[in-house]
Every structure is written in C-alpha cells, then in structure tokens.
Amino acid sequence: MEICECLDTGSEFPYPAAETTDPEVPLAFGVVLLRLLSSLPDPVIPTILHPRCVDLTNRDEAFELLDAVQPVAVNVWISLTAFLHFVSKSSENENQAELLASVFAPILLRDDPSSFSPPISPRKKREFLLYFIS
Structure with a gap:
C-alpha cells in the first residue's frame, strides 16, 4: 500500500x-x-474501563470517564473522535456519525479475549463513541 x-x-x-x-x-x-x-497492542480505551462505558447515559459522563485513561491515550482518543466528528459533519449523509461509529467502535473498544468479563455489545460500543462524535 x-x-x-x-x-x-x-x-x-x-x-x-x-x-x-x-x-x-x-x-x-x-x-x-x-x-x-x-x-495497537491495547485498545485506546483500556478494557478494564469497558464495563463503565456501558453504564454511561450522557456525553458529560463519557468525558468524565477519560479521567481514568492514560494521558497519551486521551490525546489519541480526542484527536480521533474530533476527526470523526469533522468527517460526520462534513458529510451530506445524515447517518454518517452512526456509520462511522459502527466501523470504528469495535476497533477502538476491542474486547479482550483473555478477560473473564463478558464482551460489550456492539450497540453499547457505538453509543459510547457517539457521545464523542455526534
């Protein structure tokens, strides 16, 4: 490539x-x-925080969760979500944010196959990412 x-x-x-x-x-x-x-060896949002992502109900709570993330990962997260926000707003497709969240959420919030906790549903991952890009 x-x-x-x-x-x-x-x-x-x-x-x-x-x-x-x-x-x-x-x-x-x-x-x-x-x-x-x-x-990346680890997802941008650490797997240990994924269960908290499921419980969030608004954008403010989503941003508060970033306080528990390493600063370098927060920088990556903010840069990526700002870029995705820009792309979604630049599109004529009114569902662009949903489409982007469907593609990027499984990568940004990867499940840990060695973890004993159940994986987060794809819908909850999308909802979490949409707090940042909508």
Missing part, C-alpha cells in the same frame, strides 16, 4: 488534497487508519 509506505518513510503522499476527486483516496486512508488502530 502506497499510503503505508509514505507513512513508514515520511514521504509526501502522492494525493494532493486540493486536487483529489477520486472517492477511493479518502477510503484508502480510512482503511489504513483502521489497520493502524487495530494493530
């Missing part, structure tokens, strides 16, 4: 943003972002 090669080497991307009209280019960047996030 050319995008991965550019990221690895620090080379310029061959797709100038102002000149790119091919809808496949943003999709390719999205795929690379998902692969990068899924390759």
